[in-house]
Amino acid sequence: MTMLRANTQRVLKDLYHLRSIGAYKTGVHRPTLSANDMIARKWLADQLLAIGHKTTIDGIANVYGRAPADGPIVLAGSHIESQNHAGWLDGALGVVYALEAARVAKETGIPGGVDVIAFADEEGHFSGASFLGSESFAGDISEDAMDGSVCRSGRGRLRDLLANAGLASRERVKIEPERYAAFFEAHIEQGQTLETEGLNIGVVTSIVAIWQYRITFTGIQNHAGTTKMAIRRDAGKALMGLWYRIEEEFPEISGQHSVWTVGRVKLSPGQPSIIPGSAEMIVQFRDAEPATLDRLKAKLYELVKEAGECPCTATIENMGESKPAQMSKALQSTLIDAAKIHAPEKWLIMPSGAGHDAQVIAPLIPSAMMFIPSIGGISHHWTETTCDEDIAKGAQVFVDAIGRVMSGG
Ligand SMILES: [Zn+2]
Numbered sequence: 001m002t003m004l005r006a007n008t009q010r011v012l013k014d015l016y017h018l019r020s021i022g023a024y025k026t027g028v029h030r031p032t033l034s035a036n037d038m039i040a041r042k043w044l045a046d047q048l049l050a051i052g053h054k055t056t057i058d059g060i061a062n063v064y065g066r067a068p069a070d071g072p073i074v075l076a077g078s079h080i081e082s083q084n085h086a087g088w089l090d091g092a093l094g095v096v097y098a099l100e101a102a103r104v105a106k107e108t109g110i111p112g113g114v115d116v117i118a119f120a121d122e123e124g125h126f127s128g129a130s131f132l133g134s135e136s137f138a139g140d141i142s143e144d145a146m147d148g149s150v151c152r153s154g155r156g157r158l159r160d161l162l163a164n165a166g167l168a169s170r171e172r173v174k175i176e177p178e179r180y181a182a183f184f185e186a187h188i189e190q191g192q193t194l195e196t197e198g199l200n201i202g203v204v205t206s207i208v209a210i211w212q213y214r215i216t217f218t219g220i221q222n223h224a225g226t227t228k229m230a231i232r233r234d235a236g237k238a239l240m241g242l243w244y245r246i247e248e249e250f251p252e253i254s255g256q257h258s259v260w261t262v263g264r265v266k267l268s269p270g271q272p273s274i275i276p277g278s279a280e281m282i283v284q285f286r287d288a289e290p291a292t293l294d295r296l297k298a299k300l301y302e303l304v305k306e307a308g309e310c311p312c313t314a315t316i317e318n319m320g321e322s323k324p325a326q327m328s329k330a331l332q333s334t335l336i337d338a339a340k341i342h343a344p345e346k347w348l349i350m351p352s353g354a355g356h357d358a359q360v361i362a363p364l365i366p367s368a369m370m371f372i373p374s375i376g377g378i379s380h381h382w383t384e385t386t387c388d389e390d391i392a393k394g395a396q397v398f399v400d401a402i403g404r405v406m407s408g409g
Contacts, residue, residue: 004403008392019088027382032081032121033161059170060136061120067113072181079122087384094186112406134357183367185358192377201339201347202371206288207359209324219312221277233311235279242307255292260285288324325359331368338400
């Protein structure tokens with residue numbers, strides 16, 4: 001078996017170059033379809049053309065390079081845009097690792113090849129989809145959905161920004177599942193597990209589902225000075241009661257990796273001298289186990305019923321229940337085999353608490369995800385970073401694992 005070895009200096013050089021495009025403090029500001037995002041996409045397309053890949057930036061700004069090769073083909077990639085004023089490695093790491101795997105596969109002359117993809121808008125700058133680029137590649141985005149999609153930070157309609165970037169008339173590339181032996185995505189962990197345990201590599205077992213609900217309380221709006229406490233129907237107070245009950249009850253029934261968040265609360269009319277007549281909260285929870293998700297949901301509905309008995313009424317609305325995505329067991333083993341060589345006893349199997357493009361691709365072809373540590377677990381902030389040694393080690397594991405799949409082992 002030919003072992004593929006990454007050129008880690010080249011990996012770091014590419015990552016530093018991407019960091020210079022839209023640099024913001026020690027991070028980057030490269031929102032989807034911004035001028036700097038398009039510079040980064042063109043840079044990637046040029047690198048892929050340079051190794052002979054048939055390359056396009058398609059009608060939704062996915063950068064896709066096809067290896068001119070016979071034999072087993074692996075698809076690899078991630079996203080290249082950033083959150084606003086955010087980290088330099090979130091997305092870019094997986095794209096550069098994929099590019100390196102493609103280069104090394106070509107240089108080694110191993111049969112087969114590595115197709116590279118940088119999905120558009122994994123970070124969700126545009127409305128209408130969770131993962132615009134990968135869902136388009138998977139065939140899940142309609143023309144109508146694109147028509148209605150707008151930038152959440154007010155940069156305009158998706159269609160207009162695609163037109164400005166010169167992509168309006170381009171086809172959107174769709175995945176050919178039969179072409180691929182596997183999909184590989186690498187990413188920074190965006191959490192603290194690897195760093196805390198002194199480990200280098202996370203082999204992802206599954207990507208969690210996100211279930212989200214809007215709960216609305218209705219009471220009676222009244223004067224904050226003249227309305228006696230005994231007769232108040234304070235929707236804000238009812239909301240706080242439910243929040244407290246969630247924090248009491250969820251730890252009793254949650255799984256080892258469950259997380260839950262009340263990320264948004266709105267009191268109406270929201271004035272210091274008015275008792276809130278209505279109140280709204282959004283409750284989100286995440287887990288990879290369907291049974292745990294069902295349990296948390298049943299408990300939430302039970303608590304909402306309890307909270308709405310008196311003196312305010314409560315209603316709950318389902319805002320979305322995504323499916324957990326399982327990573328291929330065989331590919332997890334492949335990543336572990338590679339980790340045992342390059343990071344012996346420094347790897348861990350773990351679920352992903354964050355969403356990733358791999359969850360969209362996993363139902364279509366066997367998929368694998370690998371994490372490297374994030375210093376301090378910081379992510380979606382410009383201070384996000386990872387040390388060069390960890391980046392280099394991750395590149396070796398990633399490229400080696402892809403080589404193993406191409407060699408059939
Ligand atoms: Zn990311």
